[in-house]
Amino acid sequence: MNKTILHIDNLSKSFCGLKLFDEVNITLQQGTINALFGSNGSGKTTFFNLIGGYEKPDAGKIHFNGLTIKYHNEFEIAKAGIGKMWQEPTVFPNHSVLQNLLVSDRTHPGEYFLNYIFRGKSIIRKEAELKDKAYNILRKFKLGNKADQAAGSLSLGEKKLLSISMLLMNDSRLLLLDEPFSSVNPNTIERISEALKDLKSEGKTVFMIEHKIKFAEVISDNTFKIEHFKIEKLN
Amino acid sequence: MNWLHIFFMCEIYVILALSANLVSGYTGLLSFANAAFYGVGAYVTTIVMKNFGFNYFSALLIAIIFNVLASFIITYFSVRLKDLYFTLATLAFQVIVFSVLYNWEKVTGGSYGISEIPGVKVFGYQLSETKEYVILGGSFTLMVILFFFFFQKTPFVRLLECIRDRELGAVSLGKNISYYKFICNSMAAAFIAIAGSLFAVYNSYIDATSFTLNESILIVNMILIGGTGNLIGPIFGACFYVMLPEITRLIPIDSTQGASLQMIIYSLILILVVRFKPNGLFGKFKFQ
Numbered sequence: 001m002n003k004t005i006l007h008i009d010n011l012s013k014s015f016c017g018l019k020l021f022d023e024v025n026i027t028l029q030q031g032t033i034n035a036l037f038g039s040n041g042s043g044k045t046t047f048f049n050l051i052g053g054y055e056k057p058d059a060g061k062i063h064f065n066g067l068t069i070k071y072h073n074e075f076e077i078a079k080a081g082i083g084k085m086w087q088e089p090t091v092f093p094n095h096s097v098l099q100n101l102l103v104s105d106r107t108h109p110g111e112y113f114l115n116y117i118f119r120g121k122s123i124i125r126k127e128a129e130l131k132d133k134a135y136n137i138l139r140k141f142k143l144g145n146k147a148d149q150a151a152g153s154l155s156l157g158e159k160k161l162l163s164i165s166m167l168l169m170n171d172s173r174l175l176l177l178d179e180p181f182s183s184v185n186p187n188t189i190e191r192i193s194e195a196l197k198d199l200k201s202e203g204k205t206v207f208m209i210e211h212k213i214k215f216a217e218v219i220s221d222n223t224f225k226i227e228h229f230k231i232e233k234l235n
Numbered sequence: 236m237n238w239l240h241i242f243f244m245c246e247i248y249v250i251l252a253l254s255a256n257l258v259s260g261y262t263g264l265l266s267f268a269n270a271a272f273y274g275v276g277a278y279v280t281t282i283v284m285k286n287f288g289f290n291y292f293s294a295l296l297i298a299i300i301f302n303v304l305a306s307f308i309i310t311y312f313s314v315r316l317k318d319l320y321f322t323l324a325t326l327a328f329q330v331i332v333f334s335v336l337y338n339w340e341k342v343t344g345g346s347y348g349i350s351e352i353p354g355v356k357v358f359g360y361q362l363s364e365t366k367e368y369v370i371l372g373g374s375f376t377l378m379v380i381l382f383f384f385f386f387q388k389t390p391f392v393r394l395l396e397c398i399r400d401r402e403l404g405a406v407s408l409g410k411n412i413s414y415y416k417f418i419c420n421s422m423a424a425a426f427i428a429i430a431g432s433l434f435a436v437y438n439s440y441i442d443a444t445s446f447t448l449n450e451s452i453l454i455v456n457m458i459l460i461g462g463t464g465n466l467i468g469p470i471f472g473a474c475f476y477v478m479l480p481e482i483t484r485l486i487p488i489d490s491t492q493g494a495s496l497q498m499i500i501y502s503l504i505l506i507l508v509v510r511f512k513p514n515g516l517f518g519k520f521k522f523q
Contacts, residue, residue, distance in 0.1 A: 052407070079409035090404030092397040094519075102390065103397050106409045110390030113418050127390060170408050 002029035005174055005205050006051070011060035013043075013050060020046060022229040023060065028174070028222070033196055033206045035216040037234075038226030044209040045087065047226070048176045051207075052084045053077040064174065079106055083172025087179050089163040093152025097143060097162060100151045101134035102127070104166040134169060141165045141195055157188030164195055168204075175199065177208040181215050193219050239365040243437060245477045246372035247430045250379050252457040252469035254426040257383075259455070260463030260520055261392055262419045263399030265318075267451045268309060268325035271332035272302050272424045274446030276431025278336060278343055281352050281441055291355040291436055298428040306424035307417070314413045317402075329451050336443035348442025355436050368437045375429050383466055395419065396464070399520065456501070460508050462518020471517055476501075 006028040013021045020043040028034055038044045049055040051062055053074040062069040067080050078084070092100050102108070108130065109115040110123040138144045141161050146154065151162060160180055167175050180196070181189050189212075196206050196219055210216035217223060223234040251269060258266045279298040283289045289297070313324035336343050343349065355362045355371060362368060386392060398405045398412055406412060435441050453476065461472025483497050508515060 075406050075409050075411050078407055084407045086403070086407070090401045090407060092400050092404060094400055095393070095397060099393060100397075103394055103405075104408050108390055111394050111410075113391060113422075116389070116391070123390065166408065 005030040007063045009061045024231045031203045032221040034222045035220040036224045042226040081173035083167035084176040085163040089159040091151040098147040101169045104169040137165045157184035174205045181212045245474045246376040248473035250430040252473040254423040256469040257423045261395040265322045266325040268328045269454045270446045270450035271329040272427040273431045276428030277435040280432035281435045295432045299425045302424040302428040303421045306420045310420045350440045352439045462515025464519035468517040
């Protein structure tokens with residue numbers, strides 16, 4: 001049995017008196033792919049925002065690896081290992097694909113100003129290490145030939161792949177993916193599916209919102225559906 | 236035409252424009268508080284030198300520390316504000332600082348300002364001629380330019396640019412946006428203190444009218460015309476704005492009309508640049 005990575009306990013959320021979730025309970029295991037389905041406006045994205053700390057629940061708790069989400073800022077939650085790919089991928093358009101990956105690492109000493117005074121050499125060393133790691137990830141996601149291309153010039157499917165690879169570079173343990181298969185061609189769907197299976201084999205947990213149920217079901221270990229303010233497990 | 240004086244003013248404005256570029260060009264925050272920090276730097280240097288007998292370099296260090304602390308205050312209150320709201324907060328700070336400088340007569344001399352500011356002594360040698368101040372200002376400007384030359388290639392700036400382009404994307408990667416805004420504003424305030432202190436000792440007289448909102452707008456115009464997000468844009472913008480009045484003086488019209496003509500030329504250039512080169516003449520980043 002895999003270790004529990006996310007545990008949601010009696011979560012409730014309303015907007016302006018309109019109930020969205022009522023005492024939702026979910027548990028996700030490490031190293032699994034999970035899909036969440038639901039009609040438009042049922043609250044799928046809000047649910048992911050609650051897990052990522054971008055919205056606060058009215059009641060109930062979300063536990064991620066011993067961390068209680070509602071007591072932390074969104075960046076602290078991301079730092080703890082919950083990475084999110086937004087419906088419109090938030091890649092950095094003016095930077096190259098490689099630079100997008102380099103900036104995604106959260107241990108880079110070059111991102112802390114005082115390190116330039118006290119740890120100059122470690123910045124250079126780390127930059128070289130990260131480049132190696134970034135190229136490996138790009139090759140795995142078949143983006144190696146686009147390393148020097150501006151991220152803003154990629155197709156939507158490639159931006160989604162880049163977003164997922166950025167989460168991998170970030171060492172996220174739980175990846176929240178908002179519609180990874182939407183608006184992309186079948187070839188890219190295949191590439192994204194392969195990437196997600198790879199992530200699973202590395203012990204990462206994937207939780208995705210998807211409308212393309214047949215593609216998501218094929219690779220998912222668990223599927224969930226939002227209905228009547230609850231989230232039910234389908235299989 | 237005193238070219239040495241113009242050259243010195245170019246040096247001061249290059250430092251100011253590069254500092255403004257750090258906040259606006261790399262972080263994407265439009266600040267109208269640059270003249271306020273410029274004024275605080277000038278006044279602290281002056282007061283510390285004149286009232287407490289410190290030498291220039293010690294006074295400069297104190298001015299830098301004072302400016303950084305002042306930047307903490309504004310950043311603390313505005314760091315969570317976005318875009319226009321941040322700009323409005325800096326505008327309010329600028330107005331408050333100007334009012335304090337203009338009205339706190341006991342300390343700042345109020346509308347009379349402070350005169351007879353002691354000059355700079357370097358290893359016991361008293362600077363007195365303009366060319367000596369040009370060398371001093373040039374040394375500081377060169378250091379600032381070199382700093383930014385190396386700084387802009389660092390992972391730190393890469394991250395700043397990413398925050399500027401997609402703040403939400405940076406947050407989802409676990410970046411503490413507030414920390415980076417704090418650092419940028421503090422660094423800019425520290426560099427602006429250098430410009431303020433040079434201005435004070437060079438003129439040997441300061442008053443609050445040199446640090447008005449108009450001055451802040453002028454600094455923003457420099458980086459809008461030159462362009463932001465790199466080195467050449469702010470340097471060009473600063474030199475251009477300092478030189479333009481001298482160039483318009485060559486036009487054979489009387490001085491009253493000349494001043495109006497300058498304003499018309501400034502405005503026209505700004506309109507043309509915003510319309511046809513929204514990134515500025517050499518810039519990498521367009522304000523949204």
